[in-house]
Amino acid sequence: MPYRWTETSQTERRLELWPHRSLPRRGFAAFILATFTLITIPLYPLLGTFVLWGLLPFLLIAVAGLWWALERSYRDGEILEVLTLDPGHIHLSRTARRAKPLEWEANSYWARAEMHQTGGPVPYYVTLKGNGRTVEIGAFLSEDERRALYGELANALTEVRAHTHPQG
Known part of the structure; x- marks a missing residue:
């Protein structure tokens, strides 16, 4: 409780x-790491090409946005x-x-x-x-x-x- x-x-x-916190801090870190790992899988065939550098910023922005939203949720729940x-x-x-x-x-x-x-x-x-x-x-x-x-x-x-x- x-x-x-x-x-x-x-x-x-x-x-x-x-x-109540359904996602503890350790789970938060694991979730961000797993998301980053899974989101980079489609990039492996693009290693060494210019297309990789075109897509990488958008994928990093997506992971950063997810991190920011979860962190904001933690701060708002500090009651x-x-x-x-x-x-x-x-x-x-x-x-x-x-x-x-x-x-x-x-x-x-x-x-x-x-x-x-x-x-x-x-x-x-x-x-x-x-x-x-x-x-x-x-x-x-x-x-x-x-x-x-x-x-x-x-x-x-x-x-x-x-x-x-x-x-x-």
Whole structure:
């Protein structure tokens, strides 16, 4: 799962969420190398001719374009959501590469996790509600991962609520 719960102290829990990467960096390098190798196969009969030098720049531009597009996808996917949960306080921060960090906090006793099966930007949309605001969490996760996250998040809030006294 592209998220992880950690116990930072006896009363505090931390949840980190990030987008899933189906192509790891090693696979990325292997894919570019394999593409370059396969794209040069038609050039072998042209070795020693001027036609090779006419085609080679276009093939290199194609490989460079593929590399650039995949690299851009990696940079755009550099999103990290961090939820800190303790008996008196819940805090969510979201950092993305080309956006300013977003912050939300509330009293953990009054915070609620909600799942919207329909009507959100994605099916089984998970939100947190508290302090007069509703914020999304884990929208980049798959449908099954969002369902699992909602269950774990609701349980964590229930557990922390059992150890909390309500404060305004």
